[in-house]
Amino acid sequence: MRRSGAPSQLQGNMTKRMRFVPPGAQRLPPGRSPTTPENSPLPLQPKPTLTNKVSTVQMPVSGRVCESRVSGALARVLSVVPVSEKTTDTSSEGEENTHTHVTDEESVENTLPPQPQARQSQPISTSPTERYFSVMWCKASNRKHKRWEGDAVLVARGRSVVLKDMEGKDISRGSGYKVLELESLAEGETLKVSGKEIEVMGVISVEDYATGRCFQEVSTVTSAVPALEATVARATAKAFSRPSLKGGVTKPREVQREIQPRHNPNAPGALVMPRPPANHQWLWNKGGLQVVDVVMDSHLTNHLRPHQREGVIFLYECIMGMRLSGRCGAILADEMGLGKTLQCVSLLWMLLRQGPYGGKPAITSALVVAPGSLVKNWGAEFNKWLGRERLRVYMVDQDHRVEDYVASPVCPVMVVSYEMVLRTASLLQKLDFGLLICDEGHRLKNTHIKTTSALHTLSCSRRIILTGTPVQNDLQEYYSIVEFVNPGVLGSAAAYRKIYEEPIIRSRQPTCTQEERSLGEERATELSRLTGVFTLRRTQEIIGQYLPGRVEWTLFCRPTPLQTSLYTHLLSTRAVRACLNASVPHLGTHSPHLACISALKKLCNHPGLLYNTMKESTEGSVCEGLSAELFPEAYSSGRFSTDESGKLLVLCDLLAAIQHFNSTDKVVLVSNYTQTLDVLQDVCAHLGYTCCRLDGSTPVAKRQSLVESFNKPSSAHFLFLLSSKAGGVGLNLVGASHLVLYDIDWNPANDIQAMARVWRDGQRKTVHIYRLLTTGTIEERIYQRQVCKQGLSGAVVDLGKGADHISFSSEELRDLFTFEPKTTCLTHHLLGCHCAGDGAIPSLPEEETTVGGRACQLGRRADSVSAPQRVSMSELMQCGHYSGDKQSYGDAYLDHAHSHITYAFQSMSINMQHST
Structure with missing residues (x-):
């Protein structure tokens, strides 16, 4: 027996199974609509003439009335619908009483939606497999x-x-x-x-x-189009009638004054927000207040570019619950430099002053959470666009505490760091914020960390996440940020993993079947459809038309003889051999595999870094098999030479050429490691270059002033040494027009963010970006993985930010611990490209070939340099290819450093391509 009132997910509550169901029982009789009671009499119907085929019925007009009751009774007994009266008699050609009729009942029936079938109808039709x-x-x-x-x-x-x-x-x-x-x-x-x-x-x-x-148990509205198009009629209580005064005279009722928008919606260039649809008014306008146009302040509208105007409208619809019924969250995932901060400042100013119902403000206060280095930057942005006289912003720092704000919340906007949220979560819970904005929101990629838990406890349903990299590591982290802005829209974490994550991961495996690939693509499309309602993603191609040109170079630097010798010895040590022979379930913080990888990356930067590690090594460490005899004698005195690192040689030549050809240009030098920054700082001091530095040890209060000082044209600093971990996000270093990324990170998002520091609003010069890699080493393998991850465009990636989330198979690990000292560019070789290396963009191969052998970072591996393999890296095939033996790269700075470069890839922004 079925449970009482258990609804079917497809057709509603089913009726009791009938003993006899004739053919065609699923159709309704003519004249009976789905809302007609079952026991009500049917309208008069003509009596059908039964033949050997049920689909042929003849209707004599003369017997229409007298036969109708019989026809209706027969239909009720057999549950047979009299077939359409729109028939043609074919049994007797030329017969005079052959007619074709279309009755009113038939026209009504044809316009009705399909009705549920009876319980004992035809078996459910499904696919044959x-x-x-x-x-x-x-x-x-x-x-x-x-x-x-x-x-x-x-x-x-x-x-x-x-x-x-x-x-x-x-x-x-x-x-x-x-x-x-x-x-x-x-x-x-x-x-x-x-x-x-x-x-x-x-x-x-x-x-x-x-x-x-x-x-999905609850269907969600995934369109901005309102579900209710007609005006919703609502029963309202009778208005209060004042008792009459003496003589029966009553005071006339005051006519309600019409509320005008705060700003003129008809002004030229006015940015008017969409009016709430009828279903939104039913949910949010219980008092029946007048609907008023929400118009952006012209003071801000004049500064907004077209894509930023669209972004403000998108955020407004999401925050007001117009795009997704019952949910008020949004993810603004624009790439770096598109003005996410300005869009949020404009939205905040608008919501603090006006709203769609009765002209009342939509919110009264807001909380902005940002990394510690960007708290002052947010305050500067508010002052830049609004001024101190329009909006007061409370920035939490050493002099301004959260306790003081809780005691007297005079400012409508508070800006606080993530670290301070953890310390003062109990105090923030006492405040009622109308809007929560989380800058660099990919920090909330884990639902179990304390920061995410603390922010979840705040009583604020309107939430915005700003991030240039919505998917950094895997889809589970993407679920975390979606769950933060719109809880429950993707179901539970277990359901999300089974329904979306696992099928998509299986579809990306090389060994997946065609059925798994199709299912994964369908689930990825559905996931994109569900989250695309409240997620907005634009690339830098939009802002490229407003900025000067950008030229990006990936330079493969020849390792020095010392690096080649040390690299070979390091791969033969007992620690590296043990890593290759052991199983590799996961690379944790204290994993020996991670120590081996770190040692190889240090050697690629400079042998002096490996020498320091060797001196501090203990028994069983990765450098146990190395001896001081492999290093020059000068290392014992702590003196390192620039001639011992291939990347450092290229860097020195670049810096000399930049200062020689344009002495007013400045350079940002980025590294992932503070030890590498120490070496680079010593080199700059030795060569006489003035520089400033920002890393994890720089006080947060001094970081913004350091950036502003460097950006001034009068600054005496030629170089800005930047740690990508401490200042790789949110900073505008537009005072420099050259950026050198000295080493590479596992996560391509970190490198992309670091390289975007100089190509932003405010830049006036053509930007040159150089990424340095040591040819044939682990750096080139990491770069290959980066390109493949970027090509997936939002699919699952298997490497994370930092080493704590890195995991490899045994085959992939062997590829990392390989060395090709004789190759000019292993990446170009794996492309299967046969270009001349003269800078021309090669044509894509018509079809990729699959060659047997174990997989490598690019999907396939060449067992030797003489066996070229084709891999799917279409992004690199759209770049200019330059061989190291070419005397000119078309770049005056690189031409000065070409002797230490084995190969180079060049990519340009769209406006730069048009100009060339």
Whole structure:
């Protein structure tokens, strides 16, 4: 027995199974609509003439009235709908009483939506290979009254079935069924599956299963178009009537004054927000207040570019709950330099002053959470666009505490760092913020960290995440930031993992089947559809037309003889051999594999870094097999030479050329390691270059002033040494027009953010970016992984930010610990490109070939340099290729350093390509 009132997911509550169901019982009789009571009499109908075919009915006009009652009774008994009166008699050609009629009842029936089929109708039609059913399940028992446990999805294939719960988890399997038994499954029928009993509720289409919609318990409106187009009629209480005064005279009722928008919506260039639809008014305007246009202040509108105007409208619709019913969160995932801060400042100023109902402000206060180095930057942005006289901003620092703000919250906007949120979470919970903005929101990529938990406790449903990299490591982290802005929109974490993450991951594996690939693509499309309603992503191509040109170079630097010798010895040490022979489940902080990788990366930067590690090494460390005899004698005195690092030689030549050709240009030098910055700072001091430095040891209070001082044209500093970990995000270093990324990170997002520091609003010169790699080493392998990760464009990536989340297979690890000292560019070789290396953009191969052998970072591996392999790296095939033996790169700075470069890739911004 079914549970009382248990609705079917497909067709609503089913009626009791009938003993006899004639053909065509699923259609309604003419004249009976879905809302007509079952016992009400039918309108008069003509009596049909039954023939050997039910589809042929003749209607004599003269017998229309007298036969109608018989026809209606016959239809009620047999549940047969009289077939359309729009017929043509073909049994007797030329007969005079042959007519074609279209009655009013038929026209009404043709306009009705399809009606649910009767319970015992035709078996559910499904695909010939797999069929999907919506079912209820319970533990198998002989009890008359079943205790249904819940809803589930049944997947039938051949003679086996799989039962999945609403989170996509397999809860039971069964096999050995008769093929006919599974093919004839119909609604209302029962089936036993491994100790569980199920009852079929309805059919699930192949599309709904492929996209995962069948697992969504609550359907969400994923369009900005309102669900209710007509004006919602609401019953209102009778207005209060004042008792009459003496003589029966009443005071006339005051006419309500019409509220005008705060700014003129008809002004030229006015930015007017969309009006709330009818369903939004029903939910949010309970008092029936007048709907007023929300117009952006012209003081800000004049500074907004077209993509920023669109961004403000998008954020307004999300925050006001117009794009997703009942949810008020948004993710602004624009790339760096598109003005995410300005868009949020404009939105805040607008919501603090006006709203759509009665002209009242939509919010009264807001909280902005940012990295510690960007707190003052946010305050400077508010002052830049609004001025101190329009809006007061409270920035939490050493002199301004959260306790003081809680005691007297006079400022409508507070800016605080993530670290301070952890310390003062209990105080912030006492405040009622109308809007929460999290800058660099990818910090909330883990739902279990304390920062995310502290922000979740704040009583604020309107939330915005700003991030240039919405997907950094994997889809589980993407789920965390989506869950933060719109809780529950993707279901539970377990359901998300089973329904979306695991199928997408399997579809990206080289060994996946065609069925797994198709399912993964469908689930990825559905995930993009669900989250695309409140996620806005624009690339730097939009802002490229407003900025000067940008030339980006990837330079492969020849290792010096000392680096080549040390690299070979390091790979033969006992620690590296043990790493290759051991299983590699995960690379943690104290993993020996990580120590080996770090030692190789230090050697690529400069042998002096490896020498310092060797002196501090203990028994069993990675440098145990190295001796001081491998290093020059000068190392014992602590003196290092610039001639011992291939990348350092290229850097010195670049700096000399930049200062020689344009003495007013400045350079930003970025590294991931403070030890490397120490070496670079010593080199700059030795060569006489003035520089300033920002790393993790720089006080937060001094960072913004350091940036502003460097950006001034009168600054005496030629170089800005920057740690990508401390200042790689949010900083505007537009005072420099050259940027050198000295070493490479596992996560391409970190490198992209660091390289975007100089190509931003305010830049007036053509930007030159140089990324340095040591040819044939682990750096080139990491770069190959970066290119593949970027090419997936939002798919699952397997390497994370920092080393704590790195994991490899044994085959991938062997590729990392290989060295190709004779190659000019292993990456170009793996492309299978046969260009002349003269800077021309090569053509993409028509078809990629698959060659046997173990996988490498690019998907395939060449066992030797003489066996070229083609890999899928179309991004690099769109760059200019320059061989190291070419005397000219078309770049005056690189031409001065070409003797130490083995190969180079060049890419340019769109406006630069048009100008050239």
